[in-house]
Amino acid sequence: MVARREISAWRPRIPGVVEVFHAHYTQYAYPMHVHEAWTLLIVDDGAVRYDLDRHEHGTPHGTVSLLPPHVPHNGSPVTEHGFRKRVLYLDGTHLTEDLIGPAVDGPDLVDPALRRRVEQLHTALTRPGDELEAESRLTLIGERLRGHLRPRLIEEPSRRPRPQPLAHRLRELLDARLVEGIALDEAARLVHAHPAHLVRAFSGTFGIAPHQYLMSRRVDRARRLLLDGQPAGEVAATTGFYDQSHLTRHFKRLVGVAPGRYRVSSR
Structure with a gap:
């Protein structure tokens, strides 16, 4: 199979979004790296496996993955056919640093309503003039993500070891x-x-x-x-x-x- 690397990236005029990144990869694996922003990821075709904080995770169909800033992760296709993904890199407008621990403990969210809203946001971000729609959808996504993460601050102590x-x-x-x-x-x-x-x-x-x-x-x-x-x-x-x-x-x-x-x- 011929290696495929197709990407589209841009910075929208939407507060809270620092980058939109769409990609189709085959035969390519990300090495360990970090981001300054939150990584909100959906996979439209194929699947990705990745390591985050020494735990293996994956992106089965319908999953929304939220990778926190400053925490190293990698990524590779599950099959030789690769994967097609859409990513939003978000600043701290909607997600604060106290949520990093809960996100590390459970980055993959099975939530059909959240997945649908993320897809709708990506669509709005490709249409100039629909900035208000994009901002509105991002606000609702942030609310739903916080709803997943905040209960874990109390209910689930982080698996991560004491900081060095x-x-x-x-x-x-x-x-x-x-x-x-x-x-x-x-x-x-x-x-x-x-x-x-x-x-x-x-x-x-x-x-x-x-x-x-x-x-x-x-x-x-x-x-x-x-x-x-x-x-x-x-x-x-x-x-x-x-x-x-x-x-x-x-x-x-x-x-x-x-x-x-x-x-x-x-x-």
Whole structure:
């Protein structure tokens, strides 16, 4: 089977939505990565399996998946025929950080009404002039998602282990120096830890290596700038990559297509 990578991505003029992403992939698997935004995912054809917080999940027909920000995950097709998906990346307007834990514990929601509303929102987002409809549908989706997650704050204690302070301190450093970067020796000095211990602590806590985390955060930021119309060369410099080829290599690994192709896919 010939590998297929078809995408369409754009930034709508809807508060709360930072990106809309439609894709059809075969023979492609996402490596571990993170997003700054919430990932609201539906699969229209095929199925995806993914790991989130060291637990395996899937997207059977009719499922709505909500992946929280800052938590590493991957993704791969269940069969050789791949999958067709639609994704909304949402900021914290409708979903607050206290819901991250409940979302980690149960990211796949079997809720036909929610699924229908997400599909209706995607349709509205493809039609210029229907912004009020899109905003209204997003508001109702946010309400329904909170209805799923908030009871878990009381009823279901999170499965996640106690946070590792050392790992979180390194993540704060990486976030603070997203563009300029930081050497491992310097980070180790700042948090008073041996470099090897620091890497093990970070990887063990978050399920992703420090360099993978940094590059996926940079790619995440590059996506937004590309959809804003910035040339790939400028985006590479703005987001901390050595040059455009450096951006292209990591972008293709995490998104499946080159930055230039991603940019022209925007509406």
